[in-house]
Amino acid sequence: MTGLLVTALVTIVVHNTAGVPDAELMTAKTEVERLLATAGVTVAWADMADAAGFSIHLMLRRQPHRGGSTSSVALGTTTGEDHAHGGLSFVFYERILGFAHAHHRPVASIMALAIAHEVGHVLLPAPAHTATGLMRAEWGEDDLRHLEVGAAPFTAMQSTLMTAAVTGGSGAGK
Numbered sequence: 001m002t003g004l005l006v007t008a009l010v011t012i013v014v015h016n017t018a019g020v021p022d023a024e025l026m027t028a029k030t031e032v033e034r035l036l037a038t039a040g041v042t043v044a045w046a047d048m049a050d051a052a053g054f055s056i057h058l059m060l061r062r063q064p065h066r067g068g069s070t071s072s073v074a075l076g077t078t079t080g081e082d083h084a085h086g087g088l089s090f091v092f093y094e095r096i097l098g099f100a101h102a103h104h105r106p107v108a109s110i111m112a113l114a115i116a117h118e119v120g121h122v123l124l125p126a127p128a129h130t131a132t133g134l135m136r137a138e139w140g141e142d143d144l145r146h147l148e149v150g151a152a153p154f155t156a157m158q159s160t161l162m163t164a165a166v167t168g169g170s171g172a173g174k
Contacts, residue, residue, distance in 0.1 A: 010036075010086075010123070010166050012055070013055055014060065018060040027108035029045060032116050035134065039153070041162050054165075056087050063092055075110070075117075076118045078122055083122045089118035091111065091114045103141065113139070113147065116134060117134055120158070120162070125161065
């Protein structure tokens, strides 16, 4: 046997309070699935009634709440530290629009990166930020270019930890 690919299923429940257009959201979902698949994580999209097991609630908001602790440039945030059974993440649509336009990238692509980054926060132990790649706190042009040409969005160790978090191993919140 050459190698065993372990996959883990995570359910993401999207609450689109920002009114993100359906076509843009569908494109972003497809890209999120591709990004997380590189870490051995399979995504099932669900509505509230279908959420079961390990699930992540994703709130698409226009802006963060005033007075929150989120940095002024963050495209999203994830709440809490114990993610043993899932988590709650927020992605800020107006910030994504501004970032995408400033970097001349499709909005759906930047939204997908932001969603996958926040899912990473749920599945990885803190601190989850890295010096390079998708889990970098703030992306620059080089980061975007590397991700576009197929650079691995997650390291091998991150992939192992993410899969373990979903399947009950020793990942985030354990």
